[in-house]
Amino acid sequence: MWSSPFITTPTSVSQIMLRVLLALIPGIALYVWYFGPAILVSLTLASITALATEAIMLKLRNRPLKPFLSDNSALITGWLLALSIPALAPWWLIVVGTAFGIVIAKHLYGGLGNNVFNPAMIGYAVLIISFPAHMTHWISPNTLGGIGLSFVEQLNYTFNGVLPGGLKLDAVTMATPLDTLKTQLHLGLSVDVIRDMPIFGYLGGKGGEMVAIGFAVGGAYLLLTRVISWVIPATYLGTLFAIAAIFHLADPAHYVAPLFHWFSGAAMLGAFFIYTDPIGSPTTHRGQVIYAAGAALLTYLIRTFGGFPDGVAFAAVLMNICVPLIDAYSQPKVFGKKGDGK
Amino acid sequence: MNLQQYKDIFLNGLWKQNAGIVQLLGLCPLLAVSSTVVNGVSLGLATTLVMTLSSGSIAPIRSYVPNEIRIPVFILIIAVLVTVVQYLMNAYMYGLFVVLGIFIPLIVTNCIVLARVEAFASKNDALSSALDGFAMGLGLTAVLGVLGAMRELIGKGTLFSGIDLALGDSAKDLVLHVIPNYHGFLIAILPPGAFIGLGCIIAWKNWLSLRAAKKRKDVIAPAPIDGGCSPATH
C-alpha cells in the first residue's frame, strides 16, 4: 500500500477536487457550444450515479459518509468518464460505466487513495470493450451543418432510444476524427487527402479541437493555482509531440502532424486531468517523467497501430499498473544508506 | 480407513482445500473455458474423470515405481488417461470437443492433477486416492460451473447455452433465456470477466471462512489466503 503525499487533510482534498471540477468548466462550455446540450445530461447522470454508488459503498464498508462524499472525488470520476464517452447514448451506458469505476476500481481496492487504477478510465475501458457499437456514435459538431437535435430530442433518445422523424443514428453522429483518420488510411488514402474532409478543422476535428483548447485553458488554471505540477502535463505533451513529429517527418503521407495528436481525442483532457491524478501517478519528479513519457508513447502507439480509436484511457490504465515499479526504482537514495559504493 | 476419514477427504476436495478457490491451482483452464456453464462443467467433468482414474490407478502401483522416475511415470499415466478421454470426446461429443479445443489435451499440464497424485495418491491406498481425485475434481467443476453461470448470465443473459453440444440437438430447449432482450455485457464473457468473477468467488469464500472462524472463536486463525485481487497483499 502507498499513500500519496499530496493528500494531507480531508478539507484540502475537497478544495483541490473542487478546483479540478471548476477547471473542467471551460471545456464543457465549449462542448455545449459545438455539440449541443447532450453532454449536460450525461454529466448529470454521471454525477448522480457517482454519488449514489459512492454512498452505497461507503455504507457497506462501514465508513463515515459525510467526509468522503463531500470530497468531490466521486464527482470527478463521473465527469471525466462522461467527457470521455459519446454524449448521445442510452442512459444506462454512463450509469454502468460510472458504477463499475466507483464500485470495482475504487472501493473494492480500498477507496480513495488505495485505488491502483483511475476509476474513470477503468469505466471507459469496460464500456469500450463491452459496448463498442455505442461507443462509436459521437455527435457531429453543429458547425458541419448537419441535423442538430434539440435538447428535448436528445433527452428522448437518451431515455427512450427514439430519434425524431425516423432519423437514423448515422445522420446525427459520426466516427471521431481519430477513428476516421485510421479507417481512411486503412483504405489507402493519404493524410493530406483525409485532412481535407469536412470533419477536420485547423488542429484536430471541427469542434473537438476547440473543446481540447478549453481543457488546456482549465489545465493552465490548475497549474497557476498549483493544484497540479507542470511535470506530468509537460512531459506527456512534449513526448507525444516528439514521437508524432518523428513519424510525421519520416512519412507525412501516413502519419499525421503532431499538433493533430495534441488536439484530437482525449490528449488534452489526459495531460491535465487524467494523468495528473495524484493517486495513480508516481511520487517523485523522476518517476513522473517516466510515467508521463510512457503514457505518451502508449497513447501514440495505440492510436496509430492499435485497434481502438483513442489510446489515452488504456495508456492511463497501463501506466497506473507500472507506478509501484516506477516508484520503487525512482526513489532518491537515502543519505547515508549503504550500497552507493564510492 | 473409516467413514469419517472418507468424509474428510470429500469435504477437503469440495470445499476446504478447493482446487479453484483455495489452492488456486489449474487457473488457466478455469479462466479460459468458464465463459458458459456448459463449457465450464464439461471441462470440469473431464478433469474429474482424469483425476479419479489417475489417482486411483497410481495409488496401487506406487510401491513399484522407483522414486527417481516417479514424476515421468505419473505424467505418462496421466497423459494416457487424458488422451483416452480426448479420443472419447472426439468420437461421441464432437461439438463439445471443438468448443473446448486445446483445453482437453491441456488437462495433462493442469497442475492440480499431478499435485493430487504427488501429494495424496503416492502416499495412500487406491480407494481413498480415487475418492480424493474425484472430490478435488468435483470441487473444481463446481467452481467452473458457478463462474460459468455468473459470466454467462451477466454476459449474455442466458444459462446452459450450448447444452446441445453435450447432450445432442434435442437438448436445445433446455437453454434458459433468463433475461429476455438483454443487451449483453461483453466484458463478462471476455477474459477480464473471468478474473473479476473468480476474484469475487474467492472473496466470498474467504468471507465465509473468516466468519465461521470468528463464530467458533478458534484459537488458530485460518491462514490468510492470497486472493490476488486485493491491493492489501502488496
Place this chain on the structure above:
Amino acid sequence: MKRIARSTLQTAVNLVFFAVIGTAILASTYFMTHDAIVKSEQAEKMKLITQIVPPTMFDNDIIHDTISIPADPLLNNDDTTLAYRARLKGEPSAVVLEAIAPDGYSGKIFLILAVHANGELAGVRVVTHKETPGLGDYIDIQKSPWIKNFDGKSRALYKDDDWKVKKDGGKFDYMAGATITPRAVVKAAHKALMYFDANRDKLFAENAAKTEETK
C-alpha cells in the same frame, strides 16, 4: 559399480514397462474410436455444408465429390483448397467454395460460400474471424442473421457496382459503427462469384481420376 548398473537397468525396465502399457491402452482406444471419430467429423462437415446447400438440392455423396482448386487471387487463398460439388440426378446443382476476405478490421475473415449452378449465391458463412466482439462480429450467424443477406444474390441480380455496403453506394446493409467488416465480406463474396463465373465448367468437371478409373 555393479549395483549402480543394476539399479539403472531396473529403472529403465520399469519405465519401458509403463510406456508399453500406456501405448497399448492408447492404441486400443484409438482403434476403438477411430470409426466414430471419422463419422462425427464428417457429420460436422455435413452440418456446415447443409446450412448453405439445402439437402433437397443434392443426392450425391457431396463430402467425397471434391475437386482441389489452386490458390487464386479472386478467392484470396494462399493454398490449394477443396471445393465440394452438389449434384442432383447427376446434374451439377451447386458448389461449395472456400474464400478469404483479407481486409477485415483485425485480419483475415475465412468464409465458405455455396454457389448454385446458375451463379446465384445459395449462402455464405463465416468460418473464423477476429473482428471486434460486439461491433464487427455480426457477420457471424451466431450473432446476427446479417450474413443471410447474401442468399439468392447473384451478379445477374446486382450489377458489379452494387456489390458494396449502402454507405459506399451499394445494396448491402451494414450496422452503424462497423463498416470495414461487412465491406470486406461483401467484396470477398463478389470476387468469389467472379471466380465461379470464370471457372464454372472446371469446377463441375467430373473427377479426371475417377473417370479414368471407370474406363
